[in-house]
Amino acid sequence: MISTTRSREVAEALETGKPVVALESTIITHGMPFPDNLAMARSVEALIRAEGAVPATIAVIDGVLHIGIEDAQAEALAQAKDPLKLSRADLAFAMARGLTGGTTVAATMMAAHMAGIAVFATGGIGGVHRGAETSFDVSADLEELARTPVTVVCAGAKAILDLPKTLEILETRGVPVIAFGQDGFPAFWSRDSGLTAPLRLDDVAAIAEFMAARTQLAAFGHGGMLIANPVPAADEIPLGEMSAVIERAVREAEEAGVSGKQVTPWLLARILDITGGKSLKTNVALVENNARLAAQIAVAHTAKQAGA
Secondary structure, X not given: OOEEEEOHHHHHHHHHOOOEEEEOOHHHHOOOOOOHHHHHHHHHHHHHHHOOOEEEEEEEEOOEEEEOOOXXXXXXXXXXXXXXXXXXXXXXXXXXXXXXXXXXXXHHHHHHHHHOOOEEEOOOEOOEOOOHHHHOOEXXXXXXXHHOOOEEEEOEEOOOOOXXXXXXXXXXXXXXXXXXXXXXXXXXXEOOOOOEOOEEEOOHHHHHHHHHHHHHOHHHOOOOEEEEOOOOHHHOOOHHHHHHHHHHHHHHHHHHOOOHHHHHHHHHHHHHHHOOOHHHHHHHHHHHHHHHHHHHHHHHHHHHHHHO
């Protein structure tokens, strides 16, 4: 029998109608080494609280799905040996087998929706991998966005992906992609991918209005919404500079025979090396930026619901 639990802070927030923001836990288990991963997790949670919302970091620990984790659990997760990286396909497996793992975008969306959390902050979503026309390598994140009604705040899709194809699949699956405060679709480390986002909104009140309208059409089976929030200008790596780095890393991955689930972590690690750590600094900045915006959206969404 599977088991789920909520932290005291999250349980109280959900029971009293306070705004809550879901957070994935792969940033802790697979994002960076200890103790940097723990410091990052605590910093993001603090930013959300500062904006008036409650953070709910989601993870599986010894088979139990946690909606919000306590400090001691976060520290244990940050030092876990060989934790799994959990998506829709293996979330229940880890729970049934009593295993520990960090949740990806897809698994976090599932858990957030189950708990009644409407807003989720992450770094960047997965998408269509380069060469997917022959490898069929497409992230489960896109399918989850199509089926699970959670608003996801990100800095676009990871720039190592095929961004035009990623946007095309999102459109085909009926997922609204909204650039926040600009027309261009952001490319994770860079503010603008050179692609125009399908939609644009400039303030959180408008996003809350859109969320409310989508909820009223829930009978039609709508899934999630994607808010593409560009990294702060002071922290970005310009697209031209980043494109050259990515092309080099992709070429080296092909030469090394890297494939399957190993491609993304291999590329991210290599990009970190090539940029001399600059990509990690930008990654931290964009995650924090997304957490702030997600908290503001959650507050506006809660206020909209209360006034409806």
